[in-house]
Amino acid sequence: MSEQVARRLRxxxxxxxxxxxxxxxxxxxxxxxxxxxxxRMDGSVEAVxxxxxxxxxxxxxxxxxxxxxxxxxxxxxxxxxxxAFTAFEKRPTA
Numbered sequence: 001m002s003e004q005v006a007r008r009l010r011x012x013x014x015x016x017x018x019x020x021x022x023x024x025x026x027x028x029x030x031x032x033x034x035x036x037x038x039x040r041m042d043g044s045v046e047a048v049x050x051x052x053x054x055x056x057x058x059x060x061x062x063x064x065x066x067x068x069x070x071x072x073x074x075x076x077x078x079x080x081x082x083x084a085f086t087a088f089e090k091r092p093t094a
Contacts, residue, residue: 006035006050006080009063013073015045021090023067024059031055034085039093046094050085 011020021037024047028035033055037047049059066072 002052004050004082005053005056006048006082007056007060008078008080009045009047009049009060010040010076011045011047011063011066011072011074012043012076013066014069014071015066016043018069019067020045020070024063025088025090027062028059028088031058033059034088035083036085036089036091038091041093048080048083048085049088050080050082 016039021039024037028049031051033049033051035048035050037045040046047063049056060075060077064072064075
């Protein structure tokens, strides 16, 4: 099994109410990514993505665009310690 890497993403712009979380969940599942995604009270979307370096790069590139109706204005990313995730889930707003 390849070494797992994890990144925390914060996506800003028109990213709520555009099916961002569900689209990201589907994309993560297709890429074999584990972790989670949630809306933030400030209107941004936050996610922790974990997988191979290539898969994490691919989901991060996807997050820079988002689904069709999203307008991503900014994406912040930071290294995260890999966790014990077994799936990719949508979490409640925080």
